[in-house]
Amino acid sequence: MSSPISAGSLILEARGLTKSYDEGRVEALRGVDVKIDAGEYVAISGPSGSGKSTLLHLLGGLDTATQGQVFFKGSQLGKTVDLDSYRSHQVGFIFQAFYLLPTLRAVENVQVAMLAVNQRANHRAGRAAALLEEMGLQARMHHFPNQLSAGERQRVAIARALANDPTILLADEPTGNLDSVNSAHIMDLLRGIREQRGMTLIIVTHENDIAHNAPRHIRIRDGKIES
Amino acid sequence: MDSQLSFTGFAWKNLWRRRLRTLLTLVGITMGIGAFVALVGFSRAFEHEWMRMYTSSGIDIAVVQRNLLSSSIDESLATKISAVPDVAQVAPMIFNLMDLTPEVNALVYGWRANSYELDSLTLLSGHRFHDGAPEILLGDLLASNLGKKAGDMLSIQGTSFTVAGIYHGSTALEAGAVIMPLDQMQIIAGMEGKVTAFHVKLRPAPAGESYDEYVKGASAAIEAALPGTRAYPAAERAANNQIVALAHSVAWGTSAIALLIGILGIANTMAMSVFERTREIGILRALGWKGRHVILLILTEATALGFAGGLLGIAVGWGALRLLSTLPQTASIVSASVSPLHLFESLIIAIASGLLAGAYPAWRGARLSPVEALRYE
Numbered sequence: 054m055s056s057p058i059s060a061g062s063l064i065l066e067a068r069g070l071t072k073s074y075d076e077g078r079v080e081a082l083r084g085v086d087v088k089i090d091a092g093e094y095v096a097i098s099g100p101s102g103s104g105k106s107t108l109l110h111l112l113g114g115l116d117t118a119t120q121g122q123v124f125f126k127g128s129q130l131g132k133t134v135d136l137d138s139y140r141s142h143q144v145g146f147i148f149q150a151f152y153l154l155p156t157l158r159a160v161e162n163v164q165v166a167m168l169a170v171n172q173r174a175n176h177r178a179g180r181a182a183a184l185l186e187e188m189g190l191q192a193r194m195h196h197f198p199n200q201l202s203a204g205e206r207q208r209v210a211i212a213r214a215l216a217n218d219p220t221i222l223l224a225d226e227p228t229g230n231l232d233s234v235n236s237a238h239i240m241d242l243l244r245g246i247r248e249q250r251g252m253t254l255i256i257v258t259h260e261n262d263i264a265h266n267a268p269r270h271i272r273i274r275d276g277k278i279e280s
Numbered sequence: 281m282d283s284q285l286s287f288t289g290f291a292w293k294n295l296w297r298r299r300l301r302t303l304l305t306l307v308g309i310t311m312g313i314g315a316f317v318a319l320v321g322f323s324r325a326f327e328h329e330w331m332r333m334y335t336s337s338g339i340d341i342a343v344v345q346r347n348l349l350s351s352s353i354d355e356s357l358a359t360k361i362s363a364v365p366d367v368a369q370v371a372p373m374i375f376n377l378m379d380l381t382p383e384v385n386a387l388v389y390g391w392r393a394n395s396y397e398l399d400s401l402t403l404l405s406g407h408r409f410h411d412g413a414p415e416i417l418l419g420d421l422l423a424s425n426l427g428k429k430a431g432d433m434l435s436i437q438g439t440s441f442t443v444a445g446i447y448h449g450s451t452a453l454e455a456g457a458v459i460m461p462l463d464q465m466q467i468i469a470g471m472e473g474k475v476t477a478f479h480v481k482l483r484p485a486p487a488g489e490s491y492d493e494y495v496k497g498a499s500a501a502i503e504a505a506l507p508g509t510r511a512y513p514a515a516e517r518a519a520n521n522q523i524v525a526l527a528h529s530v531a532w533g534t535s536a537i538a539l540l541i542g543i544l545g546i547a548n549t550m551a552m553s554v555f556e557r558t559r560e561i562g563i564l565r566a567l568g569w570k571g572r573h574v575i576l577l578i579l580t581e582a583t584a585l586g587f588a589g590g591l592l593g594i595a596v597g598w599g600a601l602r603l604l605s606t607l608p609q610t611a612s613i614v615s616a617s618v619s620p621l622h623l624f625e626s627l628i629i630a631i632a633s634g635l636l637a638g639a640y641p642a643w644r645g646a647r648l649s650p651v652e653a654l655r656y657e
Contacts, residue, residue, distance in 0.1 A: 115566055116651040140650075141568020152563045152654070156293045157285065164285040166567040178284040195283060217568065 062126075064091040064221065064253055065112055069121035072107050072276075077119075081107040083276040084121070091220070094247055094254045096267030104276040105257045106225050112255065113146060113223045114139045141169045145214030147243075149226035151206040153198040159209045160185060160194040166216040184212035188242070204235035211242060221253045222246065228260065236260075291580040294553065305549040306589050312535070312542030313593025313630045318600040319531035321622050325601075325615040326527050331518035332451045334479075337397040339371075341480040341499055342517035346510040352474045353509060355462075360505050361478055366498040368483045371395040372475040374465045377523065380436060380458070386422050387457045387523075388436065390465020396481055401454065406430030406445025411461045415444040421455035436460075437468040452605075452615050480511070539633060542589065546637035550582050554645040561645050562653025571646035578642035579635060586634020590627045597626070 070085040081104045089095055089112075099105045110116040111123055114136040123130040130139060140146075153162045163181035172180075185194045188208040198206055207227060214222060224243065228236035240263060247254040256263065264270050272279040295302045334342075343361060344351040361370045374390035391397055393411045401417075407430075409415035416436070418428055423446045428434060432443045441460065449455040466472050480502065485494035492513070499511035518524065554561070561574055598618055605616040 110651050113566075115654075116649070137565075137568055137570040139568075140566060141570075144568075146566050148654075152559070152566075154560055154563065156297045157290075158283055160283045161285040161290075164283075165290065165564070168285070168287055168290065169564075169567065169569045169573050174284045174286055213567070 062091050063088055064093075064126060065089040066124040066127075067108070067112060067121065068124070070108065070111055070118045070123070071120040072104070072111065072116070073119045080276055082111070082118070085273075085276070085278055087112075087271065087278065089253060089255065091253055092247075092251050093269060094244070094267050095256070095269045095271060096264040097255065097257045097271045097273060098259060098261070098264040099273035099279075101259070103273045105273045107276075108273065109223055109225050109255065109257045113144050113221075115146070137169075141166075141217055143220050145217070145219040145222045147207070147210050147214050147222065147224040147227045149229035151198070151203075151210045151230070153206055153209055153213075155198055158195050158197055159190060159201065159205075159212075162198070162209055163213045163216050166213050170217055180216065181212070184215055185209065188212050202235075203231055204238060207231060207235070207239050208242065211239070211246070215246065215250075219252070221255065224254070224256045226257055226259065228258070228263065236263075240266075287577070288580060288584075291577055291584060294557070294577075295581055295584060298553070301549055301552070302585070305545045305585055306592060308545030309542035309586060309589025309630060309633060310592040310596055312539040312633070313590050313626055314596035314600065315538035315593075316535040316629060317594050317597025317618065317622070317626045318604075319535050321597060321601055321618040322604070322614055323524070323527040323531035324619070324622060325617055326453075327519050327524045328617075329451045329453045329615055330521065330524055331515060333449075333453050334514040334518055336450050336454075337400045337479070338481050339397070339479045339514050340482040340495055341502065341511050341513060342521070343478040343480060343502055343506065343509050343511045344476070344517075344521075346508055351476050352471060353476075353478070355466075355473055355475050357506055357509075358478060361480060361502055364498065364501045364505055366482050366494070366501065367480055369396045369481040371397050371479040371481075372462060372477075373397070373479055374462065374469055374471060374474075374476045375523075376465075376469055376476075378436060378458075380422075380426065380434065384422075384425055386419075387453060388465065389457060389459045390462040390469070390475075391459055392462050397479060398459070401447040401449055404446045404448050406443065409444045409459070409461055412463055413461065414439060414441045414464060415461065416441040417445050417447050417459040418443055419449045419455040419457045420446055421449075421452070422457060425456075434458075439464075439468055539629065543633045543637045546582055546585050546589075546634055547640065549585070550578060550638045550641035551644075553581070554578060554641040557645075558648060558653050558656040561648050562650050562656065565648070565650035566654060574646045574648075575642040578645050579638045582638025582642070583631055583634040586630045586632070586637070587627070589634075590630025593630060594623055594626055598623075 067085055067087045070082050072082040073080045085108060097105045111118050114130050117131055125134055128134045130136060160181045163184055164177045167177040182194060188211060190208055193201060193205055228239055243254060258264050345353050355372050358370045358372050361367055376388055377385060378388045379385045393409060404420060409417055428443050430443055430445050434441050434443055482498050485491050495513045499513060502511040503509060602616045604610045604614040
């Protein structure tokens with residue numbers, strides 16, 4: 054599944070994505086088409102309920118479309134690409150609510166992502182420590198989530214998203230629970246990671262600053278792409 | 281500080297976060313396995329003791345009434361058995377479990393004074409009893425529990441008996457028993473002219489014939505001579521006499537109920553755990569965990585509960601057996617010995633219980649849609 058990706062080549066493509074809930078009574082997405090190149094930084098914005106998070110979930114293989122397809126490097130998700138493998142090897146998720154596991158220390162929260170990909174225990178621990186250090190959390194890696202600030206928790210979540218060296222980083226309102234200082238810090242961190250690693254970064258946000266600062270901005274309303 | 285997270289370490293942390301629930305679940309499975317170890321161990325040891333007793337007494341065949349739970353045969357049939365060519369000696373006998381005092385019960389045997397079975401016992405004090413006399417012999421363990429010695433009196437079922445002697449028996453069934461003249465036993469059991477069984481000692485097997493074949497042939501000859509009876513080789517009789525069969529049934533029945541409760545406890549714990557961790561399972565799925573990883577995690581937790589409960593249950597069950605083997609009420613029929621095979625079997629049952637109990641919650645956890653699970657409040 055993982056052939057080399059050169060910057061600028063098509064990495065993700067959505068064709069006619071429709072997602073409906075409640076036996077078709079609610080349509081979150083209505084025939085969305087989108088193409089994203091490798092290494093791109095894309096912001097998706099729109100009002101609440103516009104379908105932006107649903108689109109992100111479909112692009113990340115967290116959910117399946119009612120109609121339409123998502124292609125990763127030309128291969129259809131869920132058909133020729135196994136969704137679990139796609140999520141573990143190609144995609145890193147960052148959520149607004151961090152979603153750290155409360156019983157695990159920061160360094161263990163990062164390792165938990167690697168348990169699914171059969172890496173050796175000492176490699177997992179070493180990589181988790183290195184990533185947390187990269188996030189500036191070397192002094193906090195043995196703390197539990199409830200002992201960390203919101204900004205620190207989101208940095209742990211970013212380290213966890215990077216654990217399996219994905220090609221795509223998907224962030225769903227990553228600054229939604231943060232103050233302005235921490236928001237700016239997290240956005241700097243994400244942009245730096247993308248530039249340094251050549252990753253594709255797709256951010257769902259309702260914050261205009263973040264959306265406008267992205268090189269590409271997709272606006273979505275009522276389940277359709279506006280621009 | 282090294283913080284390597286392993287799969288089993290993760291499972292352990294999940295169990296540890298709800299300590300009280302984990303502990304209560306462990307108590308449930310511990311009781312189930314403890315009951316299995318103690319009760320089934322007891323019934324098997326009981327059977328083993330019967331076999332040892334038959335072997336030490338030189339009994340080859342036990343003749344009982346066919347198709348009846350409580351055997352009762354005419355004593356006079358002894359002469360017909362004696363007439364079978366391979367038979368060396370015939371010992372008519374009655375056995376029963378009786379209350380000697382409100383606290384102490386024991387196996388009571390009725391034997392003839394000239395029974396060859398008495399030859400295997402070592403008389404420690406006193407003398408053998410006489411037919412027709414209200415005399416008894418006490419096993420050394422029972423005598424010690426009752427505080428009796430040769431010459432003392434003991435009342436059994438309203439009849440006073442003189443303790444003629446104290447003997448040492450090599451099995452708990454002998455050491456904790458009372459032996460009295462067959463005629464006296466027939467009176468107090470209301471079985472005048474009747475016996476429970478005939479214990480047959482055969483002549484030595486002819487050269488070239490296997491013991492098993494020889495006993496089988498003799499059993500068939502006895503059954504042919506005494507229609508309506510069943511002649512069991514000793515090993516077979518040890519496994520299916522009324523008391524052992526009852527002990528097996530009670531042991532397996534009670535253990536099965538206790539185990540079922542333990543299994544339901546684990547199943548409930550794992551189902552609750554999966555329910556409470558719905559969002560966490562969603563996070564794991566979002567991180568790329570496959571359904572089989574979720575299944576493996578939940579089954580690891582359930583199996584760990586089963587394994588730990590198994591070990592504790594073995595300790596509790598073994599402890600209970602040891603305790604029972606020292607109590608006056610039960611010492612005569614309980615042996616503290618448990619075979620390693622039985623302990624291994626108990627542990628396997630405990631682990632299998634964990635797997636069984638975790639199967640449905642694991643399957644349910646694996647089927648959760650990642651995005652639905654993440655939305656779960």
